[in-house]
Amino acid sequence: MSFGGQNMQSPRLNLNSDYSQHPYPPQDHSYNNSAYSFANSNSQQGNYSPVDSRQYPNAHMDNNNNYGNYSSGWAEKTQTGNRKSKMIVIGSIIGLIVIIAIGVGVGVAVSNNNKKGSSSSTGSTSSGDTKGWVMSQNNVVKYNPKDLSQFEKDTRLKKSLYGMAYMPEGAIMPACGATFEGVLEDVMLMSQLTTRIRLYGTDCNQTGLVMEAIKQTKTDLTVYMGIYINDDDTVYTRQRDEVKKLIETYGTDHIAGVTVGNEYILNKMTAAGGADPTSAPGVAAAEFLVTKIQDTRSMLTSMSLPKTIPVGNGDAGSYTNTQLLSAVDYFMSNIHPWFGHLPVEQSAGWTWQFFQDNNVALAATVPNNPELFIAEVGWPTKSSDAENASNGASDASEANLQIFINDWICQANQNQTKYFWFENMDQPWKDAQFGGVEGWWGLFDAKKQLKQVTLPDCAAP
Numbered sequence: 001m002s003f004g005g006q007n008m009q010s011p012r013l014n015l016n017s018d019y020s021q022h023p024y025p026p027q028d029h030s031y032n033n034s035a036y037s038f039a040n041s042n043s044q045q046g047n048y049s050p051v052d053s054r055q056y057p058n059a060h061m062d063n064n065n066n067y068g069n070y071s072s073g074w075a076e077k078t079q080t081g082n083r084k085s086k087m088i089v090i091g092s093i094i095g096l097i098v099i100i101a102i103g104v105g106v107g108v109a110v111s112n113n114n115k116k117g118s119s120s121s122t123g124s125t126s127s128g129d130t131k132g133w134v135m136s137q138n139n140v141v142k143y144n145p146k147d148l149s150q151f152e153k154d155t156r157l158k159k160s161l162y163g164m165a166y167m168p169e170g171a172i173m174p175a176c177g178a179t180f181e182g183v184l185e186d187v188m189l190m191s192q193l194t195t196r197i198r199l200y201g202t203d204c205n206q207t208g209l210v211m212e213a214i215k216q217t218k219t220d221l222t223v224y225m226g227i228y229i230n231d232d233d234t235v236y237t238r239q240r241d242e243v244k245k246l247i248e249t250y251g252t253d254h255i256a257g258v259t260v261g262n263e264y265i266l267n268k269m270t271a272a273g274g275a276d277p278t279s280a281p282g283v284a285a286a287e288f289l290v291t292k293i294q295d296t297r298s299m300l301t302s303m304s305l306p307k308t309i310p311v312g313n314g315d316a317g318s319y320t321n322t323q324l325l326s327a328v329d330y331f332m333s334n335i336h337p338w339f340g341h342l343p344v345e346q347s348a349g350w351t352w353q354f355f356q357d358n359n360v361a362l363a364a365t366v367p368n369n370p371e372l373f374i375a376e377v378g379w380p381t382k383s384s385d386a387e388n389a390s391n392g393a394s395d396a397s398e399a400n401l402q403i404f405i406n407d408w409i410c411q412a413n414q415n416q417t418k419y420f421w422f423e424n425m426d427q428p429w430k431d432a433q434f435g436g437v438e439g440w441w442g443l444f445d446a447k448k449q450l451k452q453v454t455l456p457d458c459a460a461p
Helices: 071-113 180-190 203-217 233-250 264-272 280-302 344-363 398-414 428-434
Strands: 036-038 048-050 142-144 147-151 196-198 222-227 255-262 311-316 330-334 371-377 419-421
Touching: 147 203, 180 203, 196 419, 203 222, 203 233, 222 233, 233 255, 233 280, 255 280, 255 330, 264 280, 264 311, 280 311, 330 344, 344 371, 344 398
Parallel strands: 196 222, 222 255, 255 311, 311 330, 330 371, 371 419
Antiparallel strands: 036 048, 142 147
């Protein structure tokens, strides 16, 4: 899926799955027309519009319209990880017994010497520490206004997500109403969930606000910056130059990569009325992207930075080709089982299998070994109209979001699947313009209240 700020893509998914040697799904499968993409042909105003319906397949349905079993490969990979984990646990237990035996003796002696010593733990929420602290913009985080690195943690939040797809509130051109206070609140919340966030563009100072909030909160978040691409070179140049300025200002410690373009091939294929990214329009779109990717890489090289910043691209799950993959350090794939018409109970396995079939397999055919991410994955919790309240197999609901959370997060972490949760909060502007489920993908609601879900406590890789 794509976000639209002035020239930025929103995090949403788009899927088709044709690649040159293994079309997926079969061409006679139907597609859901609820998918959206950001299409901006104007350098001054963002435009987020519905995309052609072909991008979301009824994937892997048999001739009797039954869904295949998507749990086997997913579960098998998880079980392999479990066997390794068990061996590690057994070894750890033996080591722990030895350590405890030594520690007991040492601890008794030390304890006697420290009975009169003070307990000097100074956590940000300990008694007396919060005098003078204030509540954040939406009253969800209490923090010290004199030191933004001190803020209360929400015990419901677990650092279990590999990454989070993020667009600040008010980051849409030409209005550009994003504020430091709003972004600060988001960074405080997201830093309790993940160490990585994915952005879609630099306009409206959104990336600058994020980098400043990370600096002042002293959190361990790293950012995949985004440069939105359309056919207007001034849009690209403006954002490329902003990336350079931000690196000069904030350094490279909290920058994980620069993503050049999001769903550009999808948009080009949609405009051409095609669905094959290996066709002439798809190859032409990839070649255009490659020139921008190479230009961004050259800009970064010219800066003589202390580390190499990877340069990548993002697109709908199957809208890529070898021309593009051969030119990137990483590829971000937007994959949403909701738009594949999947029952929520099968969605985690399907997402992983779709990623293997459409991205992992194709990347294996190019020599540069690009790093692969699932850049958008999640489940909507509501529809603004009855027509889109179900994908034909499951409803948009918080209950089903919980099922997908349970089935996806810990298993993906254990499988070392690199993914970005879509998305941090609901987006009222998308609901107002497009209705359906578009505005309701957040883990938090629009007021940044955690929805009625329980997050698992399993460390992300």
